[in-house]
Amino acid sequence: MKKYTNTGNKDTRSGFGAGLTELGKTNENVVALCADLIGSLKMDDFKANHPERFFQVGIAEANMIGMAAGMTIGGKIPFTGTFANFSTGRVYDQIRQSVAYSDKNVKICASHAGLTLGEDGATHQILEDIGLMKMLPGMTVINTCDYNQTKAATIAIAEHHGPVYLRFGRPSVPNFTPENGEFVIGKAVLLNEGTDVTIVATGHLVWEALVAAEALEAKGISAEVINIHTIKPLDEEAILKSVAKTGCVVTAEEHNILGGLGESVARTLAANNPAPQEFVAVNDSFGESGTPAQLMEKYKLNNEAIVEAVEKVIRRK
Numbered sequence: 001m002k003k004y005t006n007t008g009n010k011d012t013r014s015g016f017g018a019g020l021t022e023l024g025k026t027n028e029n030v031v032a033l034c035a036d037l038i039g040s041l042k043m044d045d046f047k048a049n050h051p052e053r054f055f056q057v058g059i060a061e062a063n064m065i066g067m068a069a070g071m072t073i074g075g076k077i078p079f080t081g082t083f084a085n086f087s088t089g090r091v092y093d094q095i096r097q098s099v100a101y102s103d104k105n106v107k108i109c110a111s112h113a114g115l116t117l118g119e120d121g122a123t124h125q126i127l128e129d130i131g132l133m134k135m136l137p138g139m140t141v142i143n144t145c146d147y148n149q150t151k152a153a154t155i156a157i158a159e160h161h162g163p164v165y166l167r168f169g170r171p172s173v174p175n176f177t178p179e180n181g182e183f184v185i186g187k188a189v190l191l192n193e194g195t196d197v198t199i200v201a202t203g204h205l206v207w208e209a210l211v212a213a214e215a216l217e218a219k220g221i222s223a224e225v226i227n228i229h230t231i232k233p234l235d236e237e238a239i240l241k242s243v244a245k246t247g248c249v250v251t252a253e254e255h256n257i258l259g260g261l262g263e264s265v266a267r268t269l270a271a272n273n274p275a276p277q278e279f280v281a282v283n284d285s286f287g288e289s290g291t292p293a294q295l296m297e298k299y300k301l302n303n304e305a306i307v308e309a310v311e312k313v314i315r316r317k
Contacts, residue, residue, distance in 0.1 A: 003214075005176060006175065006176050007175050010146070010147035010175045012146060012147055012149075012150040013150075013168055014042050015144070015146070015148065015150030016041065016081075016151070016154050016166070016168055017041065018147075019150065019152070019154025019155045020032060022151075023158050025049075027077065027158055028053075029075055029076050030077045030158055031053045031054070031055065031077065031079070032046050032053065033054075033067060033080045034047075034057070034064075034081045035064050035081070036056065036057075038081075040083070040112070041109070041111050043081055061086045061091045062090070062094045064082070064091075065080065065099060065106070065108075066094055069094075069098040069099050069104045072104045077105055077158055080106065080107070080109060081109050081111070082111075083117070083124060084113035084114075084126045084129050085125070087109070087129070088108075088110065088129040088133060092132060100136040100137060100138055100139050100163055105161055106163050106164075107158070107166060108166065109154070109168075110165065110167050111169065111170060112124065112170045113143075113203075113254070114126075114203070114254035115127070115301065116169050116295065116296065117170045118171070118289070118290060118292045118295060119289050119290065127255055127256040127282050127286070128258075128259060129165075130143065130253075130259065130260045130261065131255075131256065131258065131259020131260055132259075133232075134264070136163075139163050139232065140163065140186075142157070142164065142166050142185070142229055142230050142231070143228075143229060143231055144167070144168055145201075145202070145207065145229060146173060146177050148178065149177045149229060150168050152183035153166060153183050155183070156183040156184075169204060171204075171292045173207060177189075177227075186235060188227065188229075188238040190224070190242075191209075191210060192224060195224070196246055197221065197223050197246050197249070197250060197310050198226065198242040198245075198250070199213065199224065199249075199250050200239060200242075200250070200265055201227060201251070201252040202227070202231060204301075205252035205253055205301060205306075206225075208301070208302050209223075209225050211303035212306035212307045216307060221310065221311075221314065224245070224246055226238060231260075231261050231264060232264070234265075236272070240272055247275060247276075247317050248275055248313045249275060250279075250280060250306060251265050251278075251281070252280040254281075255282065256282050257279050257282060265277065276313050279309070282299050287299070
């Protein structure tokens with residue numbers, strides 16, 4: 001089994017900030033808008049170095065989306081920044097009408113996604129955002145796994161024409177993907193080859209999937225691990241090729257079981273090659289206050305839950 005090394009825990013939102021800083025130097029059309037959360041979104045450097053291209057809109061997220069859509073008409077590439085809850089649920093109508101329907105080149109960048117913003121509680125822990133955004137025609141949906149990948153994704157989406165939802169998080173998590181690695185929108189990354197089960201993971205659950213694969217190896221189970229950083233468009237070819245070999249799949253995500261990666265994979269399998277599938281996701285509930293570690297354990301979003309799901313799905317083959 002290929003081993004991946006954690007080079008040090010870092011927060012993915014800082015990866016976004018680093019990518020935005022680099023874009024500020026290399027692409028004069030990139031502009032940034034923030035809804036009163038500059039520090040939380042790590043947009044400080046961009047603001048300091050390019051004040052003429054930074055717009056603080058205050059707690060007015062709907063206005064921010066409208067402004068961003070308008071800026072694209074003049075050839076700008078706007079990156080909006082706020083929490084995932086405010087980036088999607090609060091402004092869904094504006095995104096649908098002014099960005100997606102109009103096919104505007106807006107990059108909606110969302111931090112503090114999922115359960116792992118922790119102590120802020122259920123009102124801020126959005127678990128349905130992937131579903132909301134992937135249902136919009138033409139919307140690209142990206143959910144990165146670590147600092148390096150988030151930085152690379154931030155840079156890559158500036159070159160992609162069309163609306164993008166980029167989802168990342170608050171906590172420090174293992175940083176294990178290559179520094180300055182290539183990021184190809186819509187192309188899955190095979191992290192570990194296996195023959196008994198396919199584990200398809202996204203976001204913070206990718207590292208947990210690798211840890212689970214090591215535990216499974218000790219039990220004599222060979223797990224193939226795929227990092228799905230782009231949920232839409234989904235790399236169906238990579239998933240189908242893997243499942244054709246292993247005969248079963250486990251999907252893992254920090255999102256509601258309804259509407260997320262797992263459902264996209266299930267649809268792909270149903271249409272092409274039906275196979276047993278188990279889901280590691282939040283089971284149709286809201287979150288609550290607690291530390292990220294406590295919440296990931298309570299809602300069964302860790303490597304132990306992935307191992308349990310793998311053992312269950314293998315019995316169904």
